[in-house]
Amino acid sequence: MMPIFGKLKNIFSAGSSGSSGDVKKKPNFPLIKQDADPSEFWVNVGELGDGAFGKVYKAKHKEKNQFAALKQVEITQESDLEDYSVEIDILHQCKHKNVVGLYESYLFNSKLWMYIEFCELGALDSIMLELEKPLTEQQIQYICREMTEGLDFLHQHFVIHRDLKAGNVLLTSDGGVRLADFGVSAKNSSAKQKRDSYIGTPYWPVDFYFYY
Numbered sequence: 001m002m003p004i005f006g007k008l009k010n011i012f013s014a015g016s017s018g019s020s021g022d023v024k025k026k027p028n029f030p031l032i033k034q035d036a037d038p039s040e041f042w043v044n045v046g047e048l049g050d051g052a053f054g055k056v057y058k059a060k061h062k063e064k065n066q067f068a069a070l071k072q073v074e075i076t077q078e079s080d081l082e083d084y085s086v087e088i089d090i091l092h093q094c095k096h097k098n099v100v101g102l103y104e105s106y107l108f109n110s111k112l113w114m115y116i117e118f119c120e121l122g123a124l125d126s127i128m129l130e131l132e133k134p135l136t137e138q139q140i141q142y143i144c145r146e147m148t149e150g151l152d153f154l155h156q157h158f159v160i161h162r163d164l165k166a167g168n169v170l171l172t173s174d175g176g177v178r179l180a181d182f183g184v185s186a187k188n189s190s191a192k193q194k195r196d197s198y199i200g201t202p203y204w205p206v207d208f209y210f211y212y
Contacts, residue, residue, distance in 0.1 A: 029081060029085050029088075029107070031085070031088050031089065031092050031105060032081070032085065032088065032105045032106065032107050032112070033104065033105065033106045033107070034106070034107045034108075036106060036108070037106075037108055038104070038106040038108055038113045038115075040062075041061060041062055041063070041104075042059045042060065042061055042062065042068070042070070042115060043059065043060055043062060044057045044058070044059050044070065045057075045058050045059065045060050045067075046058040048069060048122075053071070053073045053183065054071070054072050054073045054074060055072055056069055056070065056071055056072075057069070057070040057072065058070070058118065059115060061103075066103070067118040068103050068115040068116060068117065068118050069115075069116045069117070069118045069119075070113060070114070070115055070116075071112075071113075071114040071116060072111055072112070072113055072114075073111060073112040073114075074110065074111055075107065075110055075111060075112050076110070080112075081107065081112065083183075084112055084114075084183070086182075087114075087182040087183050088102065088105050088114065090159055090182045091116075091182060093157060094153065094154055094157055094159060096149075096150060096153045096154075097149075097150075097176065098146050098147065098149050098150030098153070098176075098177055098178060098179060099150050099153065099154065099178060099179050100116055100117045100119065100170060100178040100179065100180040101116065101117035101178075102114065102115070102116055102117070103116065103117070116180075117178065119170035119171060119172045119176070119178055119180075120171075120172055120173040121170070121171040121172060121173060122170065122171070123166065123167045123168070123169065123170055123171075123180075124143065124166040124167070124169040124170070124171060125165070125166035125167045126167075127171065128166065142177075143169065143171075143177055146176075146177035147164075147169060147177060147179060150177070150178075150179045151164075151179070154179070159182075161179060161182065163181060163183070164179075167181075168180050168181040
């Protein structure tokens with residue numbers, strides 16, 4: 001009788017170990033909340049636009065009455081999340097008056113929800129199109145100075161933006177200038193490290209891009 005019980009024990013043991021192996025582990029991204037529905041805390045109040053990654057909404061925190069730009073992205077595989085986690089890490093680490101802020105990020109219903117600082121005046125290129133005229137030299141000087149301060153801070157933290165353009169410079173109602181959209185940015189390990197890939201928007205690169 002013992003051999004029979006031994007075989008049964010082996011069968012049940014094999015079955016239980018197989019079922020535990022089917023349990024999917026949650027991706028390990030500590031800055032992304034994975035156990036909460038963002039709609040419990042935020043409500044969408046409008047649509048701001050579309051991007052290659054998905055839609056951008058204007059959202060409002062239910063308790064804090066704080067507005068944010070919600071960047072919502074479909075996540076089909078873990079590698080997608082890894083790409084966006086670089087942007088989240090950079091925004092979490094690089095808090096500066098000229099870098100757009102990140103409030104919260106969630107992974108829910110196979111979507112990444114990024115609640116980013118809402119800049120009331122929008123992107124610089126949209127502002128120029130609406131004005132139907134170029135900026136004055138004084139305005140350009142002010143914006144470039146603010147951008148340079150933001151870039152200097154990023155470079156001190158070994159971050160390369162890699163897609164600087166008017167569409168990625170946001171303005172606030174109180175005159176703030178924010179560098180935004182770090183989707184293709186890179187975080188280096190030292191000031192001497194260089195990138196061997198060319199990334200950016202055609203017609204917008206500057207000479208030093210070719211060295212990254």
